[in-house]
Amino acid sequence: MNAYVGTPTSRVDGRAKVTGAAKYAGEFPADKLLHGFVVEATIPCGRIARLDTSEALQVEGVLDVLTHANRPPLADKVEPWKDEVAPEKGSPFRPLYDDTIKFNSQPIALVVAEDWETAKFAATLVRVEYEQRGFATDLEGERSNAAEKDKPHKPRGDAAAALAGADVRHEADYVIPTEHHNPMELYATTAVWESNGKLTIYDKTQGVQNVHKFLCGVFDKKPDDIRVVSPYVGGAFGSGLRPQYQVVLATLGALALKRSVRVVLTRQQMYGLGYRPMTIERVALGAKSDGTLDAVTHEAIAVTSRYEDFARNDTGWAEQLYKSPNSRFSHKLVHLDVSTPSDMRAPGAASGVCALECAMDELAVALKLDPVELRLKCYSDRDQSENLPYTSKQLRECYARGADAFGWSRRNPAPRSMRDGKDLVGWGMATGVWEALQMPVAVRIALTSNGHAEVSCAASDIGTGTYTIVAQVAADALGLPIENISVRLADSSLPQAPVEGGSWMAASSAHAVLAAAEEVRKELLRLAGKMPGSPLADTELADTVLKDGSIAGASDNSRAVSIADAMRHGGIERIEKEKLNQFEEDKKHARNTHSAVFAEVKVDEELGVIRVTRVVSAVAAGRILNTKTGRSQIMGSVVWGIGMALHEETVMDHRFGRIMNANIAEYHIPVNADVYDIDVIFVDEPDDRINKLGIKGLGEIGIVGVPAAIANAVYHATGKRIRRFPITLDKLLD
Secondary structure (H helix, E strand, O other): OOOOOOOOOOOOOHHHHHHOOOOOOOOOOOOOOEEEEEEEOOOOOEEEEEEEOHHHHOOOOEEEEEOOOOOOOOOOOOHHHOOOOOOOOEOOOOOOOOOEEOOOOOEEEEEEEOOHHHHHHHHOOOEEEEEEOOOOOOOOOOHHHOEEOOOOOOOEOOHHHHHHOOOEEEEEEEEEOOEEOOOOOOOEEEEEEOOOOOEEEEEOOOOHHHHHHHHHHHOOOOHHHEEEEOOOOOOOOOOOOOOOHHHHHHHHHHHHHOOOEEEEOOOOHHHHOOEEOOEEEEEEEEEOOOOOEEEEEEEEEEEEEOOEOOOOOOOOOHHHHEOOOEEEEEEEEEEEOOOOOOOOOOOOHHHHHHHHHHHHHHHHHHHOOOHHHHHHHOEOOEEOOOOEEEOOOOHHHHHHHHHHHHOHHHOOOOOOOEEEOOEEEEEEEEEEEEEOOOOOEEEEEEEEOOOOEEEEOOOOOOOOOHHHHHHHHHHHHHOOOHHHEEEEOOEOOOOOOOOOOOOOHHHHHHHHHHHHHHHHHHHHHHHHHOOOOOOOOOOOHHHEEEEOOEEEEOOOOOOEEEHHHHHHHHOOOEEEEEEEEOOOOOOOOEOEEEEEEEEEEEEEOOOOOEEEEEEEEEEEOEOOOOHHHHHHHHHHHHHHHHHHHHOOOOOEEOOOOEEOOOOOOOOOOOOHHHOOEEEEEEOOOOOOOOOOOOEOOOOOOOOOOHHHHHHHHHHHHHOOOOOEOOOOHHHHHO
16 A cells, blocks of 8 residues: 655545535525625724615615624623734724724625625615724834834844944845735635524634634624534635634624625725735844854834734744844834734745845845855854754755755856846845744544544645645555545534644644544554454554554564454444644754745846746755645745735825725736746755654745845846835836
8 A cells, every 4th residue: 555645645625626516615505695795994093973874775685784883792892802813912803893993994884685796786875974083004104103012032142232343234124015815715704594593604714613712702602503614715824814804794694684694805805904014124234254143133113903913923033044142133013003914924934034034145245255155154053042953954955955956056146247138137045944833633533344534623724735634644544545534624513723824734633643543543453452363462552553454563464454354343333533632842942944945037127027037945844744735835835925026015095094906906916927937845854853753834934035035136137136025127227
């Protein structure tokens, strides 16, 4: 039988997705289904003075218009509104809670009708008058009001003095704009009203149990009154970590009308929530003339809402990458009249490491050192913030293999020195780093005597391949063909799982599968050991394996009893075991993934048009469970990194506090024509300290460093250093 872990296995859910059999949150059928359309506020701050729904209610097919004045009860206390990943400080946004306006495009009413078109039309007839208050939405204009958040890392040494005395010093601001989530699947919820008054909620989410607990708290329901299901997610990467407001509105509609209600936000409405916050990243580096660092400081000033303190680790990544005896880090927040930012792929690191790696490139230029050589001179084998060694760190090998595959040795270091016809050619590189996290996950395995196993867990698959990973690990652990494994995910009634995020789900779920499979093997050994003349009598569990549909001796596979025989003799048709896998906290080691990213750009010298023609990403992320889906993850990350570097920017008119490009015609994201050659290299990184299988996770690491590598390549091609992202042709021609 084939071993599946570590092989390029095709997605087990692939057929369902390409044939349309997979259903998403806005596609589940329900009897007498109603449709809701959201009415949004058109001011950024104030209150609703008057809200007239009478004209909308006269439209044939409209059943109700829900507002703060007539909605079903919602929790008054703040605590039920705080979901699993809500910021610690602040009070989460509560849709239709009262007449207060906190941000432009805030939902203020829900029109519910027999069909979506009618609801949409009637929404235009809702009349609203406001009392507007003063507001601010401009981070740079409000920079002086930035307030220090808890320091992310302890300072070391005297960074100010070391910077002042450094042989070479570089200091600059790098501006990362607001970037909005634009997943293929729109934010959607179908709230199905059951005959017994209970609700089944089909929601676009990365955590069904998070949404379940949230809804039970907000609506004061018992756990068995609500079930949340999300079997397929059409892209998420942070946009579905927190319950989005449409799940509250759909549930409100169902409770008010005692009918099933679907709410699907339009693409434009999605810009009212779900974004990477704009940040001003100030990085200062001080170095000796030989390239070794004396000091690093990194200050991030970031957007958050008036009502919550959202912050992620932008700063401090240098502590894990580059040796320096002196360091200081700071993270400040500016409270604005906007919705709370959200996590977006590699939150904090994608922005902060971009600034750090651009600064390192500028330092390399000032020192007249090769950018790879500078990073090797400053290479740290320890996480300096905690003075801990790594469970594993093959970043040096990433540099070597990535540079070799890219042909880095042929680079002429002088800007504007490499050409291809009318195009200026630039080569740049950067380092990537992310955390290797693990979370408690429970898995249930039900094995039947015909050699089929169902593996169940509440974990989500946001398109990254969790269905496939779970099936691979289960097939190997149970000794069955992968075709004999069925996987059920993303149902709140299944065994516990956290939200899927932070690149922790592969490692966490895989080890939960192993733990549950061991319980199954223990039961099979008990049954097999009782059979007359059993070859496994008096055999210890550690001396057995499940292989080829049998339980067998680990060192002698000929001593075997088939699963069917063992269960038949025991008089059972089904073995069901559930196990919660919890990882022991290792306080003696740091756990990270790493990468080296090399990028080639070609810039039209006359027009300033930039093409990213080659990217090589060399990744060290422990054991790769599936090289096929893993490569897809890194390729997708690189494309997203191209978007960060050259395309993505949410533009706001600060006179009105309103987003001006809330659509994917004007909010640019990379398309096929923007993507050329992407080469993914997985560097072998055995790691027997982090967990049994040596898994680290791939979701985030692939994007970190990509924008900086492209920015550094643009500088090499043109001689112009652009520190405000995205890098657009007008900035090159300015």
